[in-house]
Amino acid sequence: MNNKVVIxxxxxxxxxxxxxxLGIHGIHTVAVDYSNKHAYGAESKYTSERLIAPHYKEETQSFIRFLIDYARKQSSPPVLIPCHDSYVEIIDEHLDELREYYLIPNSEQGLYTKMMNKEVLHRLAEEHGVNVPETVRVNEDNFFEKIESTIKFPCIVKPTDSPSFVAKFRRKLFKVHNKQELVEALNKAADAGLEVIVQRIIPGFDDHMHTFDAxxxxxxxxxxxxxxQKFRQYPINFGASVYTGQKYxxxxxxxxxxxLEKMGWKGFAEIEFKKDAETGKFYLIEVNCRITNLNNLLYKVGMNIPYITYMELTGSPQPPSALTENTNRVFWYGYEDMLAVxxxxxxxQLTVGQVFKSLFKPKAYAIWDWKDPKPAFAYASIIGGKVFNKLFRR
Structure with missing residues (x-):
């Protein structure tokens, strides 16, 4: 295993x-971030090497040059794995250049960006017969009439570029209940220079959210x-997984x-679906183009995505596998789940009894690992510092 992995x-x-x-298989892992601050993931005992790179967005060209210079020094091309949407966008923008020095699953420049753009994804899904929530674009004729007749209130104002929207507003979307709130949300997005679309809310509690991880x-x-199957999200109803179970x-x-096959996809992807509580139909919500929040759950139930990626790209593809039974195991991000609960x-939306009962399932923890506890202590220190500062400011 001469090929390192740059994470x-x-x-x-x-x-x-x-x-x-990757580390459990003895693979050399290179943890890259733009700062040591809060980089608790790199505290893992499985981290072989830590590097501080120029900021991917503020110094993009320097960041790309940093990656290329590092790869040039290696005896074998490293595998490149992004763990955040913003890194995915940068890799996609410079894919042809980076593929000269790194092993990357995707070979079509622009494909990541297409799938991450909610408006383009919506169109692609419709073209291939996949259900998507009814959508109205801001520049359409008779915009408000279409909202009233097709979308109806409440509805969601959703960004086409999620990473930029989340960076600006610290949320994934705006939920609006009337025309006034809709106009306010559209103005906020416009003032920030961000493009948005308006979508119907598919009926159903958060446990109607599902994922296809492939x-x-x-x-x-x-x-x-x-x-x-998701059970709880944070922020609730329109957030990220904090308590999700494997379900066939x-x-x-x-x-x-x-x-995904028609899209010519290569490597890992996670499609989020929501099941309509009234019709039972599944609607495609979004596609995650990088390692998922649920990665530790997938690993615990037998699908080690980073390792599968590494082995195929270095010439030793692993055998096909599909989990067609229920394990009852759940992914749990304890800190944010407490906020969600x-x-x-x-x-x-939930009772104390329902929450209490759910806590006894076998878990795949987001951070904690008995064999590798240092990252959890580092994370606890970060959270403790935030709580202290909040109390001190009061």
């Missing part, structure tokens, strides 16, 4: 789980896949696999 973004548990999934080989064929749903494969109970 971009270690200040979040996605980077941490990626490092662990690896596609260099022939763009699904070789490994697992399906999951064949229909998700039947919809998701052909779509508080809000679910406050809004009467």
């Amino acid at each position: 971009l973004g270690c200040n979040y548990y996605i980077g941490l789980s990626t490092i662990r999934c 690896y596609l080989n260099q022939d763009s064929k699904v070789t490994n896949w697992v399906t999951c 749903v064949q229909e998700l494969y039947d919809i998701g696999a052909p779509f 508080r809000d679910y109970i406050k809004t009467k």
Whole structure:
């Protein structure tokens, strides 16, 4: 295993789980971030090397040159794995240049960007017969009439470019309940120079959210896949997974696999679906083009995505696999789940009893690992510092 793995973004548990999934196999892991501050993922005992790079957005050209200079010094091309959407965008923009020095699953420049852009994804899904929530573009004729007749209130104002929107507003979307709130949301997006679309809210509690997690080989064929069901998100109703279980749903494969294959996808992708509580139809919500929040859950149930990626790109593809039974195991991000539970109970969407009962399932922790505890202590220190500062400011 002469090929190292350069892992971009270690200040979040996605980077941490990626490092662990590779390190347990003795693969040399290189944790890259723009700052040591809060990069608790790199504290893992499975981190072989730590590097501080120029900021990917503020100094993009220097960042790309940094990656290329590092790769040139290696005896074999490193594998490049981004663990944040912003890194995915930068890699896609410079894909042809980086592929001269790195092993990267995707070979089509621009494909990541297409799939991450909500408006383009919506069009591609429709073209291939995949259900998507009804959508109205801001510049359409009779905009407000279409909102009233087709979308109806409440509805969501959703960015076409999620990373930029989240960086600006610290949320994934705006939920609006009337015309006045809609106009205010549109003005906020316009003032920030961000493009948005308006979508119908698919009915159903958060447990109607599902994922299709798949690896596609260099022939763009699904070789490994697992399906999951979300139970709790943070922020609630329109946030990221904090408590999600593995659950076999064949229909998700039947919809998701052909779509990704037709797109010519290579490597890992996660499609988020929502099941309409009234019709039972699955609607495609978004596609995650990087290692997922649920990565440790996938690993615990037998699908080690970073390792599968590494082995195929270095010439030793792993056998196909599909989890077609239920394990009852759940992914759990304890800190944010506590915040979510508080809000679910406050809004009467869950009871204390329901939450208590859920805590006894076997878990795949976002951060904690008995064999590798240092990142959890580093993370606890970060959270403790934030709480202290908040109290001190008062």
